[in-house]
Amino acid sequence: MAAATSFANPAAFSSSLNHRFHHQKPSPSTATFNSTKQPLFKPLISQSTLAVNPTVLRHASVVASATPDSSSSTSAASFHGTCYVVRDNIDTDQIIPAEYLTLVPSKPDEYKKLGSYALIGLPASYETRFVEPEQYQSKYSIIIAGDNFGCGSSREHAPVALGAAGVTAVVAESYARIFFRNSVATGEIYPLESEVRICDECKTGDVVTIELEQSLLINHTTGKNYVLKPIGDAGPVIEAGGIFAYARKAGMIPALAE
Amino acid sequence: MTRNHVGSARAVFDPFPISKFSQKDASGGVSLFSAQSSNSIKISQKKVSTKIVSVMATPQSERKPSTTGSVKTGMTMTEKIFSRASEKSQLSPGENVWVNVDVLMTHDVCGPGAIGIFKKEFGNDAKVWDREKVVIIPDHYIFTTDERANRNVDIIRDFSHEQDIKYFYDIKDLSNFKANPDYKGVCHVALAQEGHCRPGEILLGTDSHTCTAGAFGQFATGIGNTDAGFVLGTGKLLLKVPPTLRFVLNGEMPDYLLAKDLILQIIGEISVSGATYKAMEFVGSTIESLTMEERMTLCNMVVEAGGKNGIVPADATTFKYLENKTSVPYEPVYSDGQARFLEEYVIDVSKLEPLVAKPHSPDNRALARECKDVKIDRVYIGSCTGGKTEDFFAAAKILLASGGKVKVPTFLVPATQKVWMDIYSLPVPGSGGKTCSQIFEAAGCDTPTSPSCGACLGGPKDTYARINEPQASVFFLVCVSTTNRNFPGRMGHKDGQIYLASPYTAAASALTGFVTDPRDFMH
Incomplete structure (x- = not known):
């Protein structure tokens, strides 16, 4: 999915998100989600599994619910949780300040630690902390943002920190290019775009559901629904399972020996 | 210096330009990617000092070949670099193509993560695609007692030795940098000084300011660890061809201005997301007068406007700088006269003030x-x-x-x-x-x-x-x-x-x- 860096239209993914653990060969449909063995809906305030195994962690953080009796081949993923609302131009220093970049995301214990620092760089005007002190994960699993979310550096630590903190999706008005691509590349979070500006209408703590299939965000607290933008041309890469899986499918690189 | 092929920088210079950005919509300039149109809406809400904008002409809308009477499909220099790197004779903005990467740069902050992904995906014994095309530069967290930061430098050192990386600029003695003859420092400046920046090439780096190298007339942009892990193994990456915004800077540069003022002017004009996903090409008499270091400053901050890459056509100044720095043959490319630009901005530099x-x-x-x-x-x-x-x-x-x-x-x-x-x-x-x-x-x-x-x-x-x-x-x-x-x-x-x-x-x-x-x- 890495290819999405340069894909112009970050948008809703109508099919499954593939993780970077492509060797599990998730099918583009429900297989990914069924294989996660997660509860159908992520409990509203519970922490996701604090697994040491990065694969499990990954699945825990990108938990999505599959319709249990879905016999059709289309996936019906949705995210449910409380949201954390930020404004425009949230840059990568606010998402994960540079002093924490010594943590290497590909090391499981450091991956976990990155989560505890997610959004710790937000200015004091954000009175509610995203991750409580001494915690590794946030009670907010969905971020709602304004324009140009993730601008600034190319640090992949940014989407990784959010994913490690338990974020499943970000719904922003727009994204900075590298952040969007890194989100897709890592499979840490869904970078979704809203048709309209919703960070003015939602409040931190609102209970929301994202229905990927319908490209819809439902705010249960306010009772309002918002349309998300359809998937852009990152779609084929996402559906394949990311840049590695996409390239393997195309025969460009050999399959991983298991 | 004859660079007529860059040409057609029609110096549409309105002495009293009105450059409120709502005109960007009126000009129909935002056309290739409808998803980007939200940028214009946002920008029009910005409070911009009228004292400053008065030197920038209204952006010109996209010029299609059909409107210029030409039948040949022109390409911008960024498109030409993509064309060559993807081995396609013709392509247009929006296409996704696999490009061959000429140089991949990484450093102590993102190198360890990229290496981790490379090992996981290609195997512990895998070799990088080309040991002479990977440049590894410790530069971020060097003179610190932070143990993890020190360990990260150890990780890139071990990897460089294991892979026999030709260009690894090591530092071991932190107490005195001068005791480390190989040590360079900030990667983007070191890349230029060591001859790794060459016209017409594709340079990717795990750092957003990799775009600095666009000063050399090449495509250079920042990527994440996962993409870098892919490039390490394959030498290729799937990239989308960006549309180009062209900035024509004319006029004699007052002696109180530096390139930093020029780029702050432009970012202030188009906002921190005004060039998201786009190439920013800089041409005009002012640009031609800039030194390489000044061109680097200009291209360095295109990412602060959201730009994918900044690019300056190579000229005699470029070639002179490269003398004795590289033995690798390179081939500059230039935008066609009929090239399509998403928008064109004309700036009279002589009227600018320090910003x-x-x-x-x-x-x-x-x-x-x-x-x-x-x-x-x-x-x-x-x-x-x-x-x-x-x-x-x-x-x-x-x-x-x-x-x-x-x-x-x-x-x-x-x-x-x-x-x-x-x-x-x-x-x-x-x-x-x-x-x-x-x-x-x-x-x-x-x-x-x-x-x-x-x-x-x-x-x-x-x-x-x-x-x-x-x-x-x-x-x-x-x-x-x-x-x-x-x-x-x-x-x-x-x-x-x-x-x-x-x-x-x-x-x-x-x-x-x-x-x-x-x-x-x-x-």
Whole structure:
């Protein structure tokens, strides 16, 4: 999915998100989600599994619910949780300040630690902390943002920190290019775009559901629904399972020996 | 210098241009990607000082070949680089193509993660695609006692040895950088100095300011660890061809301006997301007059406008700089006369004044003289943006002209070991043979420190010149900096107030203790 860096239209993914653990060969449909063995809906305030195994962690953080009796081949993923609302131009220093970049995301214990620092760089005007002190994960699993979310550096630590903190999706008005691509590349979070500006209408703590299939965000607290933008041309890469899986499918690189 | 093929920079110069950005919509300029149109809407809400925008002409809308009477489909230089790298004779913006990467650069902050992904995906015994095309440069967190930071340098060293990486610029003795002859410093400046930047090529790096190398007429952009892991194994990456915004800068550059002012002008104009997903091509008589280091400053900050890459056509200045730096043959490319540009902006540089970007955004543009009442606590001169040899020359020139002493702590962080040596050895032009170091010492600046990214991005707590505390007073600590970003927390403490400025403006501000227009110290 890495290819999405340069894909112009970050948008809703109508099919499954593939993780970077492509060797599990998730099918583009429900297989990914069924294989996660997660509860159908992520409990509203519970922490996701604090697994040491990065694969499990990954699945825990990108938990999505599959319709249990879905016999059709289309996936019906949705995210449910409380949201954390930020404004425009949230840059990568606010998402994960540079002093924490010594943590290497590909090391499981450091991956976990990155989560505890997610959004710790937000200015004091954000009175509610995203991750409580001494915690590794946030009670907010969905971020709602304004324009140009993730601008600034190319640090992949940014989407990784959010994913490690338990974020499943970000719904922003727009994204900075590298952040969007890194989100897709890592499979840490869904970078979704809203048709309209919703960070003015939602409040931190609102209970929301994202229905990927319908490209819809439902705010249960306010009772309002918002349309998300359809998937852009990152779609084929996402559906394949990311840049590695996409390239393997195309025969460009050999399959991983298991 | 004949570069007619770049041509058609129609100097549409309106002496009284109205450049409110709502006109961007009216011009129909935003056409290739409808998803981007939201940018225009947002920008029109921005409060832009009319004093400043009056030098920029209304953006010109896209010019299709059909409107120019040509049947040939022209390509921009960015498109041509993609075309060659993807082995396709013709392509257009929006296409996704696999490109062959000429150089992949990584450093101590993102290298370990990229290596981790490379090993996981290609296997523990896998070899990189080309040991001569991977450049590994420790530069971010070097002079620190932070154990994890030190370990990360060890990781890239072990990997470089294991893979027999040809260009690894190691540092082992942290107590004295000069004891490490291989050590360079800030990757983007080192890449240029070591001859890794070449016209027509594709350079990818795990750092957003990789776009600096566009100064050499090449495509250069920042990527994440996962993409870098892919490139390490394959030498290829799937990239989308960006549409190009063209900036035509004409007119003689006043002697009080530097390239930093030009790019702050442009970012202030189009906003921090105005070029998202797009290439920014810089042409015009002013650009042709710029040195390579100044072109690097210009391209360095395109990412602050959201740009995918910045690019300057290679010319005699480029070729001269490259002499004796590389033996790799290169082939420059230029935009066709019929090339399609998403928009074209024409700027009369002779009318510009020294600028700053106020906290907390690089597009929060103001005239330096408008901020003369802003009291400052320190000045920082360094980074890939403002820590090159010519940046220190510029600062020294102002300090020398004043003959005075700085009123606030003034921190000097040379980008690379070569820059450090230049500060101590080269005579500053017009100074009667004085070096920068002599001028800095006479003016009471801090002694130039070891080359690295330093406090530009904060870094570990013990980083030299990092903003660790908000000022003890009721006011927040204010720093005038030649760096590239001023988002909250960028240089350390999130209450730090950073004014981005040129080395001229930074030095002038150091002399007064307030944000200061450098013309106050020029004749």
